[in-house]
């Protein structure tokens with residue numbers, strides 16, 4: 001039974017801070033059929049029309065971020081990490097798989113969208129299965145690493161998803177999840193300043209996490225949390241009155257400044273400064289997305 005305080009309401013759409021789930025989500029939830037239809041056929045066509053071209057324009061920046069994730073897998077992994085098996089759930093255009101392969105990993109993707117599945121096979125020649133985790137036979141293969149970025153907020157049963165992932169990991173295997181960080185102090189300040197609650201987008205985003213609820217979910221799903229961080233707190237720009245919510249040109253500009261910031265630290269050999277800085281943001285609960293790594297208990 002989903003029950004909790006209403007933290008967002010617009011017409012019939014509600015987001016509750018669900019006591020039994022331990023995280024906030026849309027209530028009532030849509031049916032699985034409605035949801036599957038949306039992602040299998042329409043997502044990249046209707047919602048993310050320029051997704052693939054935008055993605056390629058940011059190719060190097062994504063690759064930089066993916067290298068960081070792979071570095072953390074390696075750091076947390078006890079033995080030699082080359083030749084290990086990685087699964088990417090929601091592999092999208094396939095670049096993460098490509099970067100993982102270049103790092104010596106045997107990489108497989110799962111991608112429910114037919115468009116993204118075909119794109120990743122043609123563009124990056126990746127090994128990808130056009131299915132969902134829920135439909136996958138989990139008894140066949142075990143992995144050392146599982147990565148799932150920006151998936152958990154879209155699905156009906158995050159705990160079921162993580163539990164199934166646990167069952168597909170080898171003993172001591174690692175899972176990395178990235179989700180939006182929502183209802184943060186920065187977002188709340190922006191609401192006080194009169195901006196709408198832009199981060200709530202029901203149907204696309206069913207679930208809304210913060211560090212505490214994500215940590216709890218990991219713990220409940222059979223993981224020991226090993227590492228936490230955040231991505232760049234882009235919403236700080238709103239506090240500088242750079243309103244990227246209502247102006248695509250400002251949005252492009254803010255994104256490009258964030259990229260420059262990260263590239264400049266990287267190319268001057270200060271990638272670890274970036275990690276420490278974001279880790280300090282993370283301790284304050286600030287950062288656009290949450291990054292969490294857990295080890296199978």
Ligand SMILES: [Zn+2]
Pocket residue numbers: 001002003018019020021022025
């Ligand atoms: Zn619930």
